[in-house]
Amino acid sequence: MRTARRYLASEIYRTTLGVILVLLGLFTFFEMIDTLDNLNERFSFLSMLYLQALQIPTRLYDLLPISLLIGAVIALAGLAQRNELVILRVSGISSKKLLLMLWAITIPIMVIATLLSEIATPYAEEKTSEVTLSVLGKSSNKMNSGYWFREPIDDSHYRVINIRKLNSLNEISTVVIFEYNTQKNEFSRMITAQKAALQNGILSLDQVNITTSLIDIQTTLSQADAPIQQVSSIQQLNQLEFPTSLTTERLVATELQPDRMSTINLLNYIQYLEENHLQSNRHIVALWRKGSYPFTLLVMITLAAPIGFVQNRKGGVGAKIFIGILIGIIFFMANQLALNVGMLNNLPPWLTALLPNIIALTLAFTALYLIERRSKPSTFIHAK
Template sequence: MRIISRYLAREIYSATLLVFAALLMLFAFFDLIHELGDLGKGDYRLVKIFGYVLLSLPGHVYELFPIATLIGSLFALAQLTAHSELTVMRVSGLSVQRIALSLAKAGLLFMALTFVFGEFIAPLSGRAAQELRLKATSSVVAQEFRSGLWVKDAGSFVNVEEVLPDTSMKGVKIYEFDPDFSLRAISYAKRGEHVSENRWRLTDVAQTRFESGRTVVSKLPEAYWHSVLTPDILNVLLVVPEQMSAWNLYFYVQHLSENKQKTTRYEIALWSKLAYPFAVLVMIMLALPFAYYQGRSGGVSAKIFAGIMLGLGFHLLNRLFAHLGLLNDWSPMFSAIFPTLVFFCAAMTMMWWVERR
């Protein structure tokens, strides 16, 4: 049994690595084509474009783990079925459950790698890629803290409490300095909306100006603000919950709770981060009965196509339930875990059906 487990693991590892290489080359090519549209913008040259593409790869590795594992496992098992090796294993007395246990042991490595990439490598490399692109294409310098997003804008420092999905801003504080780095004015706006290029409309504005030994306070229902900030830059600066590590998500959820803010989106992302490594194991479990069932109904190309469809179905179901949970205030744990449970139940049901045959 140990020899068979090692043999199955070797076949699945080699097939999955092959699939990963193909998919990563494809995604890197798409990223390269997309970034070439900004070639020559500021200091964004070919070297930095290639750097951005390379730094984006770990994020793709994390996203592709379930799909690549499913396709690689289907490919490996289809090859074993085509050469009757899987049939010989079953005739020799190995049940579907024993073979599945061997596949599960092989999948533990993929689970660990998924966790490592999602928790440590992808968030850091993704942030580094965005910072590289931002610095090359714009003079804006920014950093995100617990107090919100801080941006250097010419002679001002801007603090934004929250960037909404439509790239409008809530709680905008603008600290203006003169050429001698003396504080000249502090402005606070409850909301900021992008009007045109480098122009924002601020509403409910309270401004404090420091003028030759006196302080002038004024309140305006509306004001216009010229800034190098644009919605595209905010999209780059804004770290979406799905790209944050589980550790950072946990503490950010605590921070939002303490400030009486809505946490649903971040809780769904947190539970998704915890469930995602197990999805890799579920994909391997799903590959075994599916490959066996399709043994006489199609070749390797059919298995690969089926794997792509199943992987896309899993990805779309994950996204769908994340959005439905956010819209309907479902339990974050249910919204994040339900798609994985559906595919796990499907895998168990198909294994039971194959065993009965």
């Protein structure tokens, strides 16, 4: 049993590694071709190679489930073609035991996937954002008006922070801050700064202009005549500092896709969104998807099992590989479709994240049951 498991593991690991290297090479090559148009004095060829190297963990994170599916199909189809699966079955290993062996083989890959999801991918994405900001001057999730954050000041005031441009993940250009009085439901003051820095929960502003409202806006607007008194005062300061709930991690979260964040940072950002009554459903779904990511690998190996277990008299390895690739593409599309449909219809986050896995696992178990049921009569007749 142990020898058979080691042999199966070596075959699946070898083919999966080959598939990963091929897919990584293809995606990296096409991405490099697409990036060649951006080469200039600031963005050199070496910078492009460094950027592509940083994106390898993210690509590996995306490609690992499909690579495991295709690699397992290739390995199992090869074993079936060489009648080695038949030998395992004759030696007393049932389909159930074979499936349990495949799940045990997947456990080390699940551990690697967890480390990749929690450490390598978030770190690589942060570094990629830094390089993109410093070299290309681009931001992935920036709106035309910049980045917007909302936070409470005290029980009766809150502020809205608008960051127009990020020079790096700590240095900011052009900040506009709006402060509101929640009790009177009116604007209090506006703070603008040419430069800012965020460090240790302190937002430091340089070259500051403070425009403070001196009137009751609702009363003034309700009057037909122009106001006689001064409506606002303007104060200029060289520097202004104040504590903020906006941290570097939360600033980084605006540059990263929720699926690319670590669980700790994702929970921190969800807490920030909920404290400020902002939409957090997309990030909660991402949290469920991260939790189910190792489980997806089990689903992939289970999907590969019925494809590989089918016995063909004349080869059929190429057809099995094609079916495996097709199933991988369909699963990827179904995963994205479930995400979009779940977000549009406000479905429970756990259902949006787990539904494709549940459906795929059900189909795989059904296929294994049908294969096992079909093989039993023929075995009985042969024994007669």
